[in-house]
Amino acid sequence: MTLISGDDQSGDAVELRDIEIFLTLAEELHFGRTAERLHISQARVSQSIRQQERRLGGTLFDRSTRTVALTLLGQHLREDLEPAFGQIRAALERVTAAARGxxxxxxxxxxxxxxxxxxxxxxxxxxxxxxxxxxxxxxxxxxxxxxxxxxxxxxxxxxxxxxxxxxxxxxxVLTEGRVLAVAADSPLAARSSVSMEDLANQTVLDPGEAVPRDWFAAMCPDRTPSGQPIHRGPRARTFHEILALVAAGRIVCPLNGHVPRYYNYPGVTLLPIDDAPLTExxxxxxxxxxxxxxxxxxxxxxxxGARHIGSETVEVRLAASEFA
Missing domain, CATH: 3.40.190.10 (Periplasmic binding protein-like II)
Known part of the structure; x- marks a missing residue:
């Protein structure tokens, strides 16, 4: 594919391949590795870069016998070209896939x-x-x-x-609110809803070493919005192990709002969390x-676009005995 610059359709034509060579060299910073990666000769890489620098009127790379580095002009060009080139390549791949069924x-x-x-x-x-x-x-x-x-x-x-x-x-693709799973005999179970502050001094799940802490904290934070501590307790490997710990009164656990639609666990009550952020x-x-x-x-x-998982067809605060 050829991209035309200005009205000159002879000297200022930029091939898509040249853009790919520039971006690959900007990543590898090595002419030999760039040539190997693109399955072309090193001379072709050097020629392409020289032509682009001549066309643009500036140096894109500082070269020495040992190193290759982007100039400030090269850095700006890379920042501008990368998103557009990715979109062009993705569009071509989609069209090719569609044409091939x-x-x-x-x-x-x-x-x-x-x-x-x-x-x-x-x-x-x-x-x-x-x-x-x-x-x-x-x-x-x-x-x-x-x-x-x-x-x-x-x-x-x-x-x-x-x-x-x-x-x-x-x-x-989906958004939803959150509920708090508590034991059916917990004082919280008599409430119609809870807030994030009700987690203060409660014990929640310890997710284990394989779970990124920041990712898990988005669902089950270490502190309430006002800064009160939320204690970490026993670990669990599966969702049903969590429910067993909740039913035994060992933990409470924030869960996503779709849970009451699908799960029936004896001794567990699910309460809406009024001020919890939406899960995305x-x-x-x-x-x-x-x-x-x-x-x-x-x-x-x-x-x-995204769809919201609502609760129009299910009462969120459900004890196990209320499930059909």
């Missing part, structure tokens, strides 16, 4: 019952990409990023904020490039 199954990691709340997205995706499908893969909060890290899933549904080192946060569930991707059929799901989610 792109197909594939997206392995989407999700906890518990959340796949049921994403059927609207899966249906829309399959209408757009009839030869594609979504396969849900369950994971547990006790090691929440292992499947994404090891490639066992292509994407994962996670509450935000997601630690940058764990993956790239894509579009938000986003599609999280690995740092590696995604396949076209996976990008198709991300694009569909972007276009449709």
């Amino acid at each position: 792109g197909c594939g199954t997206v392995r989407l990691g999700a906890m518990g019952a959340l796949p049921s709340e994403l059927l609207w997205l899966v249906d829309a995706y399959r209408v757009r990409y009839p030869q594609c499908a979504v396969e849900f893969v369950e994971f547990h909060f006790s090691d929440p990023f292992v499947k994404l890290r090891t490639g066992a899933v292509d994407a994962q549904l996670m509450w935000r904020p997601v630690p940058p080192e764990q993956g790239r946060c894509g579009p938000v 569930w986003a599609l999280v991707l690995p740092d590696t490039p995604v396949a076209p059929h996976v990008q198709g799901l991300i694009d569909t989610a972007h276009d449709l």
